[in-house]
Amino acid sequence: DTGVSQDPRHKITKRGQNVTFRCDPISEHNRLYWYRQTLGQGPEFLTYFQNEAQLEKSRLLSDRFSAERPKGSFSTLEIQRTEQGDSAMYLCASSPLTSGGNTQYFGPGTRLTVL
Amino acid sequence: QKEVEQNSGPLSVPEGAIASLNCTYSDRVSQSFFWYRQYSGKSPELIMSIYSNGDKEDGRFTAQLNKASQYVSLLIRDSQPSDSATYLCAVSNDYKLSFGAGTTVTVRA
Numbered sequence: 194d195t196g197v198s199q200d201p202r203h204k205i206t207k208r209g210q211n212v213t214f215r216c217d218p219i220s221e222h223n224r225l226y227w228y229r230q231t232l233g234q235g236p237e238f239l240t241y242f243q244n245e246a247q248l249e250k251s252r253l254l255s256d257r258f259s260a261e262r263p264k265g266s267f268s269t270l271e272i273q274r275t276e277q278g279d280s281a282m283y284l285c286a287s288s289p290l291t292s293g294g295n296t297q298y299f300g301p302g303t304r305l306t307v308l
Numbered sequence: 309q310k311e312v313e314q315n316s317g318p319l320s321v322p323e324g325a326i327a328s329l330n331c332t333y334s335d336r337v338s339q340s341f342f343w344y345r346q347y348s349g350k351s352p353e354l355i356m357s358i359y360s361n362g363d364k365e366d367g368r369f370t371a372q373l374n375k376a377s378q379y380v381s382l383l384i385r386d387s388q389p390s391d392s393a394t395y396l397c398a399v400s401n402d403y404k405l406s407f408g409a410g411t412t413v414t415v416r417a
Contacts, residue, residue, distance in 0.1 A: 224403065226403075226404065226405075228405075233409065233410075234409050234410075235312070235396050235398070235407025235408050235409050235410055236352065236396075236405070236407050237407070238404040238405065238406070241403050241404060243403075248403070249403070249404070282351075284351055284352070286405075295340055295400050295402070295403055295405075296340075296342070296354065296357055297342075297354075297405060298354060299344075299351045299352050299353070299354075300351060301350070301351050302350075302351045
């Protein structure tokens with residue numbers, strides 16, 4: 194299976210700690226996205242990469258959040274000084290640049306719990 | 309006003325019946341429309357995409373789009389217990405997806 198993969202699948206951390214998540218997109222997908230989903234809500238857009246360039250960051254993405262996509266392949270999302278409000282499912286998605294209509298395929302997500 | 313709104317549900321239908329899900333969106337320049345299915349604790353799974361006005365059928369699923377009314381719907385025919393999930397409507401005008409909160413469907417055996 195060559196779908197989107199994410200690691201870790203679950204992360205429990207204490208408030209104030211830093212955490213880093215990894216996403217491997219579908220091979221040859223140029224576009225990569227991060228979303229955050231809390232219980233009872235739909236996913237909310239966080240940031241978007243086209244190849245290695247980060248083209249947009251949502252205002253939801255505070256200064257404690259940073260994302261990278263070196264070499265245009267996998268991506269990492271780091272949260273510094275975690276807060277309880279950061280507890281959520283962090284979803285990564287990818288799409289090919291030529292995709293008509295921007296069809297995005299999601300990974301399994303990383304569930305973060307901040308104690 | 310939220311960008312994407314869905315009927316709140318939950319929606320309970322008997323097995324074999326038609327489930328009807330509705331979604332409205334506020335951004336008139338939206339070009340692409342998607343329905344995702346999400347099982348509890350799992351990530352969204354793409355079911356349907358639709359880009360032009362009218363109906364699009366794929367197996368037991370039919371998506372309907374009316375851009376003038378800013379309305380998208382999903383019909384699930386011959387509902388099965390395995391269709392019990394939350395259905396997310398998503399709208400895009402370029403790259404990011406804007407999602408509704410989802411409608412939870414329960415199919416009663």
